[in-house]
Amino acid sequence: MGRYLLRRLAFLAVSLVLASVVLFVLLRMLPGDPANALTSVGAGPEQIAAARRSIGSDRPLPEQFTHWFGQLASGDLGTSFVSSLPVGPEVTARLNVTVPLTLAAFVLAILIAVPAGFVAAYHRRTWYGALLSGVSQLGIAVPVFWLGMILIAVFALNAGWLPSGGFPQDGWAAPADAIRSLVLPVVTIALVMSASLIRYVRSATLDVLGSDYLRTARALGESFGTAMWRHGLRNASVPVISILGIELASTLLGAVVVESVYALPGLGSLLATGITQHDYPVIQGVLFVSTLAVLLIGFLADLVQRIVDPRLRSRLSGGAR
C-alpha cells in the first residue's frame, strides 16, 4: 500500500506540472488581447501599450511562464490583471461557495440515488420500479437551468420560502442566510446528478442480483439482507464509486450554469468572468485549482475502491503490474 501511495502521488505531481504547462500554452492561443479588457473604447495605441506593460503581457511567453510557475511553486496564484486583487484569496472565497454546494449536492444525490436505484433494480417488474427507471431517464434529459428556473418560480417567487438567488455578502459569517441561499441550488444539482446515478446504481445492482456468488451465499443459508450487505453492496459499489468520482469532479466547474441561474459567486462564474476579460492569472488560477481537485478526487476514488475491493489491493501490491 505504501509503495502504491508513493507511486500515485508522484503521478499526481507530474500530472499537475504537465497540466499547468498545457493550460498556460492553450490560454495564450486564445484570440484577443488582455490589454483590451483594461482599456476603454477611446484608448490610443500608447494607452494599450501601457496596459500591456503594466500586466506584463508584452514579455516573451517563456518568461511569463517561468514567472507564473515560480509564483505557483511558492503557493502564490498571482494577481488579477483586471482587479489587481490577488487570485489566491479570490479562489478561496469562491471555493467557500462551490465546495459546500458541490459536496452537499453530491451527498444528497447519493442519498436519493442509492435507495432509488436499488428499488428500481430489485422491484424492476413492479409499476413503481418501472416508474423510477422512467423518471430517472427523464431526469437525464432535463436541462439544469430549466429545473433551476422551475424551482425558483415555485419556492422563491410563489411560496417565498427561500431566496431566489445570491449569496450573503458576509458569507459564512451569516450561516443561516448562507445555508438558505444554497438550498435550492443544492437541490437542483442533486436532482440532476441523481438522475444519472440512479441508472448506474440500478444496473450495478442488477449485475449483482444475477450473480453466482449471491446465489451461492443464499444457498449457504444467508438471508437475502445479509448476503446483499456482505457481498452484494460491496460488489455493486465498485463501478459506482468511479462514476461518483467523475460526477463530483465535473460538478465542481460544471456548477457554473447553476451559479448563473442562482447568482452565486462560485468558482465557475469566476472562471467565466475571467475568460470574458482575458484575465489570464484568474483563468490559470481557477483551472489549476480545479485540475488539482479533479486529480485529488480521482486519487481518492481509487483509494476508496481499493479499500472496498480487496481484489484490487492484492493484485497490485503483489507486484503484478
Place this chain on the structure above:
Amino acid sequence: MSLKKTSLYAATTVAALSVALTACGGSSSSGSSGGAWDKDATVNIGSLYEPQNLDNTAGGGQGVTEALNGNVYEGLFKLTDDGDVEKLLAENYKVSDDGLTYTFTLRDGVRFHSGKKLTSADVKYSLEKVLADDSQSARKSNLKVVKHIATPDAKTVKVTLSQKSISFVYNLSYVWIINSEAKNLKTTEDGTGPYTLAKWTRGSALSLDRFADYWGDAAANKKVVFHYYKNATALNNALMTNAVDVVTGEQSPDALDQFKNNQNYKVNDGDSTTKLLLAFNDKAKPFNNVKVRQAVSAAIDDKKLLHSVWGDYGRLIGSMVPPTDPWYEDLTDVNAYNVKKAKRLLAEAGYRDGFAFTLDTPNYDPHPTAATFIKSELAKVGITVKINTITSDQWYTKVYQNHDFTATLQEHVNDRDLVWYGNPDFYWGYDDKHVTAWIKQAEEASTTAQQTALLKKANRKTAEDAASDWLYLYPQIVVASSKLSGYPLNGLNAQFYAYDIKKKG
C-alpha cells in the same frame, strides 16, 4: 467681458445656493411630515454591471461609475440626473478673457474618508492621474487641452489650456478628486463623497456606508449595497422577492409586465443616452456614397425594429443627439422610412440591382436581432446583407482599431458624443470639412449659445448625410419597490446617485 462673466457665475452661485437651501428645507419638512421613511435604512440595488476594479483611470468600467461616482468620489463639478452641470467641490470659478485660464476655488471643510483635508494639491494630482501616460480614462482625450496646472494656495487651482474648450467644466465632472496620498486605488478608495466603501465582495456585492464627516447633507440612508447579477432573470427574481429594492436599468421589456401590474413596484421610463447605430464605413465602397447611406437609412423601418426589441419603450432619433443633450433637435424626418425613396436613391447611385455587403455584428443583444431585421428590410430593396457575428474583442480590433469593415452595429452609450463626427480618424471615417470645422469651433466657442448653435448645424449635416443610421434610442427603465423614492431616473453615463434614496420602514 470677463467681469461680466465672473459676475454671471457669481450670480448663478447665489441662485444655486438659495435653490439648494430651499430644496433642503423642503425635503426635510416633507420628510418629517411624512415621517414614514427610515433615516437608517439599507438600500439594496440590483445591477448587471459589476466593476472590474475600483479605479476609473485603470479600466474599472461602467460598473465603477455606477457604484462610486458621486457616491464615494466627487468631482469639482457634477452632472445632474437631468444633464446639467453643477458645482460640487468647486465653490466658485473664474475664466480669463481669452478663455484659456480657469481658476477654481475649492469648497471649505471638505475631508477625505481617511480624514485628510482636501487641498489644491489633491485636485492637481487627480487631474494628472487622468492625463497620465498609463491612464485608461475615457475622458483622457477630452482633457488633453490641459497645458498646465498650478496651485497658488491650498484653496486655489489654476488650470491653463492650450486652446479654448467650452466643455472643459463639463469634462471635469468625470474627474474624481482623490487623496493624493491614497494607495491601492484598484481595490480601496479615498474620496470625499457621502459614502465610504464598506466592502467589495467580487462576484457578488459592493456595499457603501454613510460617511459621518461628509461636508454636505448626509445621505438619506445609512447603507447602500450594490448586488451584482450575471443575467437579467436572476436580477428580476431578486426584485420580485425583495432581495433588492431597485434595478438600475432593465435590459429587456419581457420582465416588465410582472412589475407594471403590481402596486408594490414602480416602473419608471427615463431618458437614456444609449443609441443603437448601424455604422457605415464612410470611407469605403459603397458607403462612401451619400446616396447609398441615405437609401439604406430610408429602407429600414426603425419604428418596427424598436417595437420588436423594446415594445412600447424607447424612442426614435434621427441623429446622434439624444433629447438630454443641449443641442437636441427632432430630426426623425430626415431620411425617414420610405422604401420608394430608398429605391430611387439606389438607382441614382448606380445600384439599381442592389449590392451585397458584410455586416459585422457583435454577438450580444440586441445586435443579432437588429442584424436579422436589417437583413430582411434591405432584401426588399435588393441589398443582400451577410451577417458576420463577432465578439466584442474582435469588434474592438477589427472595426475600432483597424477600420477593417464595411458596416457594423454598435451601441454608443455616452451623452454629448456627436463630437466623434468631427474626427475623420474615428472608426466610421465620416469626413466632412464643414462638420469638422463646426465641431472644432463649437468647442472653442465663448458662450454655450454659440456652442449649441454650431453643434445643431453640425448635427443636421451629419443627419442629412446619413453619416450613420441611428436606429433608435434605448429606454432607461428603472424599476423600484414603491417603498423607495429619490432614486435617479435617467442614470446619465451610467451614474447612479444613491444618497437621495429614501426608503419607507
